[in-house]
Amino acid sequence: MREAQEPDDFAGYTEIDDGHGRFEDVGYRGVEFADEADEEVAPRRSGARRAVLVAAGGVFAALLAVGGYGLYNIVDAVQGGNTSSSDGGGAQGPDSAAKGPQEPPTADQAAAVAKDFLAAWGRGDVTAASALTDKPETARAALAVFRENVPTRSLALTPTGPVPAGTASGPAVGFRVKAEFENTTGAWEYDSALSVVRSQDGKAVVHWAPTVLHPHLATGGAIAVKQLPDPVSKPVDRNGKPLDGFPSLTAVLAKIGPADGATVVNGRAVVLSGTGREPEQLFVLTPPSAPQVKLTLDAGLQQVAEEAVKQQAAGGKPASLVAVQPSTGNILAMAYSPSGHNRAVSGGQPPGSTMKVITSAALLEAGVSPDTVVPCKETTFSPRPWHNDEPGNFPSYTLADDFSHSCNTGFIDKGLEKLQPGTLTKVARDQFGLGLEWHIGIDSRDATVPVPANNDDAASEYIGQGRIQVNSLAMASVAATVQSGTFRQPVLREDAKRATAPGKLPADVARDLRSMMSKTATQGTARAPMSGLSGQIGAKTGTVEAGGSQATNSWFIAYRGDLAVAAEVEGGGHGNSAAGVAAAQVLKAGG
Template sequence: MPVARGVKVGVVGGVFTAMVAVAAVGAYNIYTALDSEEGGSTPGAGTRAAAAGRGDQDAAKPLTRKEISAAASDFLAAWSSGDTAAAGALTDSPSTASTALTSYATGAHIDSVRITPGAATAGGEHFTIAAHITYQALTSTWTYGSSLTVTRNTAGDPAVAWSPSVLHPGLADGDTLLTSTADAPDLEVTDRRNTVLTGAAYPSLTRIIADLGERYGKQLSGGTPSVGTWIRKADGSTGQPLHVLRKGSGVRLRTTLDATLQTAAEKAVAGKSGAGVTALDTRSGAILAIAYSPADGEDTALMEASAPGSTFKIVTAAALLNSGMTPASPARCLSQDNIANGRVYHNDTPTLHKADATLEWDFAQSCNTGFIHHADALGPHGLRDTAAKFGLTQEWNVGTPTAEGQPSMPDTSVPDELTSEMIGQGELRMSPLVMASVAATATSGDFHQPLIVDKSLVHEPIAKASGLSGRTSAALRQMMRSAVTTGTASAVMRGFGPDSGAKTGSAEVSGQDTTNGWFTAYAGHVAAAAVVHDAGHGNTSAGPIVAAVLRAG
């Protein structure tokens, strides 16, 4: 409890050299070596009597060392003896303290305590508690440290400043201590090969591991719950056990993650700001890695909701292929092109100009105008209809929270919105998870909604889509391979073999001077995508992150 304004708190200059010896029914305490200038030890009751009736002006007087020592001694002795009413009366909030002390004993099944004073604090005392717990024929002693401070109450008497943290430093207002059997067996979250995953080893997974345990722990069979002492928060939630009386036998939740790829992903984003990467198995949609930086910041791997830039040209290219074009179809690359006198578009590289360009060349070099020039071939619904084949017109349930409403594919019936979306701008809102899935669908031809756990555990609908024709998928692999061999991804993807492909991107974001860098690629049966905020070109910012993950795969 905070000290009231105007109330002075004293400081003990030395260390108490006392012990409160406790039995189940009583206690005796001796405090020695009090400051000699105060005239030796004085019982706390005498101190209180001397202070009583001095008036409000004494409430502002600094506390002496003797007053602090006596108040602490009396309180700890009363607490250890089990006299909660007396202990509460020695605080500045008697009713609240008495109730909390009683709850401490009953809720945590503590039948006795032994308290050892320690070093002085500012206006109080550290002390060590050895609490004896008896619960369901189990007995155990729980030892931990706490502290108190002494202030003056409204009458001017020295009193312990009451706070739940006196009972245990982890307690806040409304919290209680509880000794009980856990609701469910201890849970270990593992990768697909049964490697245990922890937030300490994989910082980006901290939130996800906790969420998976909360969602699926009770659905798993096997194991026995542990018995321990916990803090029950004011909202009814509980954390990790503070003291274990009996260990349970754990149960494991197996995820789709791959510890090797997760390690590579964590390393690849480390030290970057606003970076996120996700990797998938192209054959199943299984999520293999999720990492973002900083790890205590926004989850840009799953929660990003921004325009994906030219990485979305994979979808646009598929739509143009479905309209009858081929990789060899003419697609002139002219700066400042538009459609039907609509919005004028520029290319990211001003010198990018090729009158006899093909669709494949435009894709590899990421020519914006080469794509929007063919907007009329798509009509008002062609792009959205193709996006549906990638699963982009449905909300996904991957087994852990993602950005709300993701993926998001807006209406393309407005001409300028259509041409903006064709190059990954406009109202599109995607994440690295979504764009990794786009690359996976492009190379395999099949859409598999990403999942982080077995689908039998996910009770929400799993998105399904038709996927791509063999012709369209083959053409996309050809164009994504060209981006690696001769296009904008050639430098960062150097060394990857013929079973790889990529697409670079940079996305303009309102309020930012620099574009977000995007990159998505596949190699073998692994697809990955990354974003780096305010980073410029995707091939130099997000590209190295994706390449590092793919090499680990």
């Protein structure tokens, strides 16, 4: 007859006849051996044992045939443990399985294993260190990569005691990392922590996690020594002040590099990267080095220039302004609007009556004096007809009067009478530097004053129209040359190679020009914007016909002491309005 069976905890079992018509179930619970002291059940179990051993032997043989993997697991199951040697279970074997629930490691055990782990890591024995973790393969790979990517001269890892970062599985131990590198001063130091847990065989081991290497690896990524990007030294103003934040300088500063021959050092740093964020510099081994470039600009004056241009450019009118120091040629401020094309130094357009400064210099050298009578007719011809902004005939006007009232006809008549074709071009080039190749430290456009093809061309150039092309930079230099009596090519950086004018403005001509510009600032067309300014002042307005029904372009050049300014506002109207207001703001701030 068949014996009653006990409920089986596992699915599946095998029934074996013991030769007496009785069957024994051989499941996992059925693998049990006879207790020889139990006489009542011994005879039955003796037969069962033989049957079980026969059956089990067949199973073992089959499992051994497939490499022993099944044997390993069935023995483990019989022993009541889990001896998986996968990476998540540590380097455990069949003999090291834990029996039942485990208590977390004690503080002393955690301290001991942490000390051994850190010592092995510090001396570079990644095999020994990883063997002390619950994930030896992962730890071995991570420690090896860290050692390769962060090549230290020495690595000291010092336990600092228990930290409140442990879990129910085990306590945590803090430690201090001190890494030193070849050819560097100082050391990379940081604090981290590790947790200690029980392995499956009951030993205290380090719970491996990327944060063991560095706490910032909690969010992923990798740590390695990398070369830093090419160093870029942000230029500063002449006083060492930063120039960030000025709209007109954003594109300019990006183009400023170290002087030719300057030593540039690419730095190296320990960098955390690959986290989806910007790379993080954890420790700089070699700081990047690029000589700092000190520009000629003045941050305070630049701020005033930016605001002045912004005000006059309201409504979308293009505008620009440049301030130059006459005694040095240094550019102190440079502003333009709208952003994009730097019209302050790269633009090109006729300067209107501000060109009469150079025409006057040519006439003075040709024998005309400020007191020479040069009638201001209402209309003159070249044979093209020419008019003035100021209506009427003024037959008693002198050259100085024509200059201060900006009389077009007087300059056209006297220019056609006294000057040869090409004279204006020569004076502009030889004494004012217009037409030379300038190198200011960034890209700029050189002025052009063409030789006229006929009297109409000559007449238009004498009053700053026609084919003449200049910008605020060029005309600020004209004002600076009058103030100092010497052309000094403007520069944005003092190591720029300056052009030298072939000639020199005669001292008496410079003196007469200053006198006429002073009269214009105090009694002539520039008196409104220049009012209230004291000291050595001089100015000249310019109004350029834009053609058709478009508003005229406003030009203004002036100086006050050792500061010269030129401003232009396209569509700004008369020279003493938009451009004059902007220039005067800068002159007032720089006084």
